[in-house]
Amino acid sequence: MELGKCQEILSLRKREHSMEILVVGGTKYFGIPMVQKLIEQGHKITLATRQTTQDCFGGHVKRVKIERTNPASLKNAFSGRTFDVVIDKLGYCSNDIKYMMEAVRSEKYIHMSSTAVYQPKVIDTREELFDGYHKELVWCNRSDFPYDEIKRQAECALWQEYRDRKRIAVRYPFVTSKDDYTKRLLFYIEHAIKGMPMHIDNLDSRMSLIHAKEAGEFLAYLVDKDFEGAINGCSDNTVSIREILDYVETKTGKKSIISSSGEAAPYNGEPDHSINTDKAKKLGYLFSNLNDWLWDLVDYCIDITSMNVR
Template identity: 65%
Template sequence: MREALQGKHFDVVIDKIAYCSNDIRYVMDYVDCDKYIYMSSTSVYNPKHMNTVESDFDGYSKDFVWCDRKEFPYEQIKRQAEYALWQKYPGKNWIAVRYPFAIGKDDYTKRLLFYVEHVIKSEPMYIDNIDYQMSYIRSDEAGEFIAYLVDKDVKGAINGSASETISLREVINYIEEKTGKCAALSEQGEAAPYNGEPEYSINTDKAEKTGYRFSNFKRLDI
């Protein structure tokens, strides 16, 4: 990272692969840029809840540690990454964009595809939060919003999310309607990827004040 970054100036750096505090350090210690945009996660909120706002996570609330990706669970290393930004680089011009689960055709995690395939194949699945309303964002829109922020006067944390929540039951009902198949729900079925998530929504008032408007999943025919 030192060899790649030193001796160059960048107007904007968009970092979509940093996970932990060491990832942040390896960029921030060597990069010369006017603005640094980091793709964070709503997993930093503990807990997420309805109308989760940016101030629900305090970047100064706890001591951070320099850590690598495999040292802690995902949500902990993402918090440590933000702790590093807030506590070690307060003088830098940075934005932390917090996204919920990103879903779309290019979602490499294939979490949404789990529900689609299980319905189509009538394979039993266990879902422990089927009626919880939760926030998501389209994967392409996640990229668009970060690009939108390049020339906007925004600093610190900012949430990004589809404008309404949706439940997994609504998602499954949609899949059933489109495929003509019926979901097989069973406590003995394969555990679904979004199990354990609470009911929550992500407040995007700060983003919308900049003029950005997020799409609404419930009004899309995809």
């Protein structure tokens, strides 16, 4: 078949499977590769944000300005509109879920949850470890509870109150990459190289991570999948803080200073755990191995830190 004809057929198939997708958030961090993948898949995308961050998507998306925690703002923005899928990256608490669900009509709602809902995470953490169907639902705002509890309450609202549409809760551990605005991983490398004491309470705990690119692309992967429920996303394999610091010492000769009087490290409190992704694998999505990208990222952190101390 001629190349031009093949391209025409592929373009037609893409249009036939095109969906109207509302992305709440999506202009920062792993929202960027998520939207880029949705564009690549040929979907019609509307970005709902506060419009305080300029995005890089040009004419490939429509845009609407909202205040995520204001129910009147959401109703004004979405009155009379229906979407095939809503991807809500900014739903933190039960009231967030309520405001969005009551403002927007959709067939499917994908909620950006977190592995923080697990109490606690364990080796081979599976989705069934947290049951949002039977935990008491408390209508709350973001400041009412610590992060882990408001995310649990968001899922409680999702599962218990809105059974009229397909719902997915995607649970990720810590997300990281070169453009990680939290700089959590960078904290350890900087403190080690600069000789700054760190208080670390889980030096040998096995921990799970996911790369920002995969975190975004997996969300996009789910929009047309016949699935409902909670689902984990995570790179294969685990790592300990000790392994990272030993690697830094081998590369730089700088030995970390671990002290109870040092600055508290950002991954403190994380228990020994791993995240099971069998559900994602059954859907056909295979996550990368942590070791395929983590050490290149640590090298990058070493390089940028070393440049700053010269």
